[in-house]
Amino acid sequence: MQKEESGVVSGNLFDIHILSRLFQFVKPYKNLFYTQVALTLTGAVLASVKPYLVKVAIDDKIASHDLNGLYVMIGLMVVVLVAQAFMQYFDTYLAGKLGQTIIRDIxxxxxxxxxxxxxxxxxKTPIGRLVTRNISDIETLSNFTSDGLAGILGDFLQLIFIFGFMLYIDWRLTLICLCPLPILLFSTYVFKERIKHSFNEVRIAVSNLNTFVQEHITGMSIVQIFNSEQREYAKFKKINIEHRDSNLKSVNAYSVYFPIAEFIGSLGLVLLIWFGSTLVLGETSSFGTLVSFIMYISMFFRPIRMIADRFNTLQLSVVSSDRILKLLDDHTPIQSTGEKPLPEIKGDVQFNNVFFSYIEGQTVLKDINFHVPQGGSIAFVGSTGAGKSSIINLLNRFYDIEKGHILIDGTDIRDYNLHELRLQIGLVLQDVFLFSGSIRNNITLYNPDITDEKIWEAIRMVGAERFIERLPGGLDYEVMERGSTLSSGQRQIISFIRVMVYDPKILILDEATSSIDSETEELIQEATAKIMLGRTSIIIAHRLSTIQHVDTIFVLEKGEIVESGSHEVLLGQQGLYSQLSALQYAAAKE
Structure with missing residues (x-):
């Protein structure tokens, strides 16, 4: 299993580059975002007004026995409470809607x-890591829009308003209340630094866990065949412990910080009651002022604690954003560099001085030259790793060549539109992948242009009517994940049908009959002979008996073409092909 990269970003909270790029995803919904910000700010103002209204009600109305005025103040407080409730509802709803919409887009x-x-x-990239990017990391980004910047802005504004009201009402009580504030700010900074590192560790641990689970569920048959259950269990246990320990670090930081923050807030309340009661008894302050300050102090320290939590949420979003943006910036995609229309090709294929390597410096194909005229057929044989499959990968532009040219109908394939090019090349692989779903959907791959009539035409061409009709539900038969309910031969037949519904001009068979039984192979051989008529055909095979009818056979050795000719010509040369043929004949005889 490949480990998650350790050189992750630290999660610099104010990484302007990352934040500006994230706002590009918010931009299409800027009106929704600004509305949410306005609601957050309004809610902060309303929250700050409530204690002041309580002070006025106590000192001005209750103290003077102004019952009508008290009713007015109570009504005003009710209005503020109702307005604040509505603001919170719409703020929460719009924030969630914005967050989920942006998640969908990303x-x-x-x-x-x-x-x-x-x-x-x-x-080169573990699937588990990509799953983490597409699910966990993107999910984290919802906090950036739904509970990130707007929430922090609202908390800061609420602090400013509360501080302003407190100074306006009584500056002496304000200073007493906020005496413990420097201690809280220091502990908040320490908490932020600790949680930043633990968040990075958690993201790495989650990615490693996803990768391990995905790999071992996919390869469970290998684990069981080689009795590796206990060894793999021990490895999983170790990774899971690392995941737990990473999360416990963040849990520990929270469990230490919040009790400290609560204690500091309570200490401010104790100082307020002690000093405020002295002022009230000395008649230098009012009872209403003391009550409002008790409300304000609990409100003041809560946003500070929330800001610390939101900063960490935002920081985690920045870490996840950096990973997602790096993946989006990756130039690994094969670009459809050419836009030359390709309505219908003839099928003339030519490789001119082609060089290719998967890893730089380790050449896989060296100076490959061959020509297949329209409707012609060729085959490649050679030992494992000789480069046979690499040739068809290049023809489909799954990879790009380093040097040379690959031409179809005299035009470099890089000049064609990539989508149109692949539509006219039919590829049947040895290892057939089927998705969970019906036979029909595995044949059409949800292409609405492929009708049942076209499907049955391809089925008859392959000679698979009996096979399809015997399945419960026929085309509606549900295939389990990776086609586990079908035999390898049945999966191979479906792959033939899947290719033929597109009526390709170039047909590529990569070890298409190497892992099926004799009866199914005979069926496919008959179908192959039919579907090759009028099509340019390229076959890769280990069984030399399946390619004796092709026009030209190329023998590959260490990435180079060492022999070429018809079956009879190559046997007469007494070279590598003749040796392979003799070995297979002897093995079949035994």
């Missing part, structure tokens, strides 16, 4: 971006 954009990546990216 997740769609990120997944669309991943769909265009080169296969080499997925070869």
């Amino acid at each position: 997740r769609i954009r990120l997944f669309k971006h991943l769909l265009k990546f080169r296969l080499g990216f997925f070869d």
Whole structure:
């Protein structure tokens, strides 16, 4: 399992570059965002007014026995409370709506971006890490919009208003109340630093856990075949303990900080009651003032605690944002550099001096040259790792070449629109992947242009009518994940049908019959002979008996074409092809 990268960003809260880029996702909904900010600010003002109204009611109305005035003040307080409740409702709703809408946009954009990546990216990147980016990291971003900047702004404004009201009412009580404030600010800073590091560790631990679980669920058969359950369990236990310990660090920081913050707030309240009661008894302050300050002090310290929590939420969002933005900035996607229209190709394929490597400096294909005329057929044979599959990967532009040219109908494939190019190349792989869903959806891949009539036409061409009709529900038969309810031969037949509904001009068969039974192989061989008629065909096979009918056979060795010719010509050369043929004949005879 590949570990999550350790060099993560520290989560600098005011990383202007990251924040400005995040606001690009908010920009389409700026009216909604500004409305939420306005509601937050209004709610902060209303919250600050309540204690002042209580002071006025006690000192001016109750003390003077002004019953009518008291009713007016009570009515005014009710109005403020109702208005504040409505503000909180709409603020919470709009914040949630904005957050979820932006999450939807980012997740769609990120997944669309991943769909265009080169296969080499997925070869090197654990799937669990990508799952973390698409789900956990993006989910964290909802806090940025729903409970991040607007919430912090509201808390700061509430502090300013509360402080202003307190100074206006009695500056002496204000100074006494806020004596413990420096201690709270210092503890808040320490908490923020500790929680920042623990958040980074948590994100790494979550990504590693996702990667491990995904890999081992996918490869559970290998784990059980080799009796590795206990070893893998021990590894999972270790990763899970690391995940727990990372979370406990943040839990510990919270469990220390909030009791300290509560104690400091209570200490301010004790000082207020002690000093304020002295002023009230000395008749230098009023009872209403003391009551309002008791309300204000609880309100004052609460936003400070909330700001510390929101800062950490925002900081975590910045960390997640940095990872997501780096993935969006990754230039791994193969760009459709050309936009030349490709309504229908003829199928003339040519490789001219092609060089390619998956890893820089480790050449896989060296100076590959061959030509397949329209409607012609060729085959590639060679030992494992000789470069056979790399050739078809390049033709489909799953990877891009380093040097040379790949031409279709005389035009470099990089000049064609990538989507249109792949539509006209049919690829049948040895390892067939089926999605959970019906047979029909696995054939059409939800393409609405492919009708049942076209599906059955392809089924008859492959000769698979009996196989489809015997399935419960026929085309509506539900395939389990990865096609686990079907045999390898049945999955292979579906892959043939899936290719043929698109009627490709170039047909590529990559080890298409190497893992199926003899009966199914005979069926597919008959179908292959039919569907190759009029199509340019490229076959990769280990079984030399399946390619004796092609026009030209190329023998690959260490990324180079070492022999070429028809089956009879290559046998007569007494070279590598002849040796492979003799070995397979001897193995079949045994």
